[in-house]
Amino acid sequence: MWKDFLARPADYFALISELGFNTEDEAKTHGDIPVEIIEAVRKVELDITYFTANLRGYQQFAARFAIAQERVIIGDEMGLGKTVEAISVLAHLRAKGEYFFLVICPAAVVTNWVREVRSKSRLTPHRLHGPGRDDALSAWVRRGGVGVTTFESLRWLEGECDLDKVPLGCVIVDEAHYIKNPAAQRTTRTLAILERTRRSILMTGTPMENRLDEFRTLVHYVRPDLNTFGAGMSARKFRRQVAPVYLRRNQEDVLRELPELVEVDEVLPLSVHDADRYRQAAIDSSFMGLRQAAMLEGSRSMKMQRLLEIVQEAEQDGRKVIVFSHFLAVLEEVETLIPGKTFGILSGRVSPVDRQRMVDDFTKAKGGGVLISQIIAGGVGLNIQAASVIIICEPQIKPTTEWQAIARARRMGQLNSVQVHRLISEEGVDQRITQLLAEKAHLFEAFARDSDIAQHAPEAYDVSEADLARDVVAAERERLLSKPTSPVRSDEGEELPVA
Structure with a gap:
């Protein structure tokens, strides 16, 4: 029973x-x-x-x-x-x-x-x-x-x-x-x-x-x-x-029985190797390069070291883990370094049937296990109550992207408290994105739950990635290089001229 x-x-x-x-x-x-x-x-x-x-x-x-x-x-x-x-x-x-x-x-x-x-x-x-x-x-x-x-x-x-x-x-x-x-x-x-x-x-x-x-x-x-x-x-x-x-x-x-949500911001320094890669991304005016830099140096990355510690702790407690990132390159690095049983990579390239099969295999696996997923692909349409530890490798551009991903595990039927670990570099792009989005996230939360401020909706949480990229890259080039910025490239490679 x-x-x-x-x-x-x-x-x-x-x-x-x-x-x-x-x-x-x-x-x-x-x-x-x-x-x-x-x-x-x-x-x-x-x-x-x-x-x-x-x-x-x-x-x-x-x-x-x-x-x-x-x-x-x-x-x-x-x-x-x-x-x-x-x-x-x-x-x-x-x-x-x-x-x-x-x-x-x-x-x-x-x-x-x-x-x-x-x-x-x-x-x-x-x-x-x-x-x-x-x-x-x-x-x-x-x-x-x-x-x-x-x-x-x-x-x-x-x-x-x-x-x-x-x-x-x-x-x-x-x-x-x-x-x-x-x-x-x-x-x-x-x-x-x-x-x-x-x-x-x-x-x-x-x-x-x-x-x-x-x-x-x-x-x-x-x-x-x-x-x-x-x-x-x-x-x-x-x-x-x-x-x-x-x-x-x-x-x-x-849902009065909904388990506790424990959110931890893991603020981590850049290693020497992270910093070198980060500086090169600033030189290249690559917003996406800046966002990934702290996760691509393998075991030399401070974020990756902490991720592996969290996974090990979860395995010892018999908890299953989901690792979310926007970037396939980051997830591929994670898959290479995690020593235990992994499932995925669940990405936009994977068919819906195979996505569900990955989740089913992850759910049925005994003991621990790690599901590795792009946050967009895994944050929509899947129920992943088997996991009670969530690791988010970098701040997301839209607050709702992260909320949707967390809700895939913390939902009706979840029996365990859900731990959310956000890996955030103590300086640079992670901090700037977090600061820029903090007010928008607060206003969206208020609007979604208290429609008395509905009239503020058009401005409250409309996040322009192009504007954000320009602002962040300009600020980081100024901080690190102290010279005028060159055009910023979007995720699709399109040049975004700096205002």
Whole structure:
């Protein structure tokens, strides 16, 4: 029994909640939804005939909200179970006579959707992406179920299937911020499908990461009749306007058993070898070179030495580790130096199926183990509760990149406290990035959790990498070389003239 609990803790916590032993705060469960909508939601009886998992109270509320309001945005923070909430809606609709459902998502999460539909419901998933998609499409059209496709595969789907003849009961758009740009082809194709369908759920853990106008655009996709574009609209009025379609809860509000998050900034000096490489990057005006310099001297790097110590300590405690970096060169160095069992490198070059296989192998491995991952590739669409120690090799340009990566391990079902170790050089680019982003991170946190300052969104956390690169390189060249700067190169090699 205990082994089963350890294998499926999220399911057990949901069952405990259903039995009333883990009472949730109703006010926080309802987010910012006004009383009249809450009453309408409470009248919905969720039919679980085709649903095989357990739902916590706040998840039941989200499912009933989607059913009652028909076209909604679920913005629950990552780790709260938006996927299972959406699947329970599809199962309810199947019990009410609907047969066809479509999930549109990034390629990285197709495998996860197929697995979750199969494990959490009696619905049949069909992978409408990659090898075998033609046969899967035929089976979906004949028998119904949940078709899972990608934004990129929509063009193929349009060419192979007349969706006007498929009575879609509900369309789910996962990572809905992918369609924030109305002019993009994937947006126009997605909207063409949404317009055919009475019910839709847009899912995104950080819908307000970018400018407020982009969030308004998402609202317009599901309810174009809502007026959210008034000049100088206050945050309070904005919340009232979007209440019929938008639901967001945060982890600490509804997950009382969520383990402790221990964050440690490991501030380290540059070794002599690190400093030499760092100075050369400054001479070359390479922003990316500056960011990597403290990790590329192997065991002569102070950051790398500390990373290996953390991994050794975690192994002795039986904890599993994720190492995140933006840079493949850094991760390749890490893979070479870690003496124990490693999994990865999980990068953008790895197919979604192989990414999931890496995570599965990492999860099943006994004892310790280290998953090595690019922070963008591993920070989206994967559940990595097996790990309880996270090492981030350098400060990230966007605060949300780091938050998303941490949330992959610290989420519903995690049983251990989660340790986050940030490797930060005591001088140079790491310190300057940290300082420049500190205020933006604070304002974003406030905006995401307290919409009273929503009106500040456009300026509060819009981070321009080009501007940041110019400022940092200019400052470091001045500090180290005391001469005018030459053009700065972006990650793609494009010259960014120094102002």
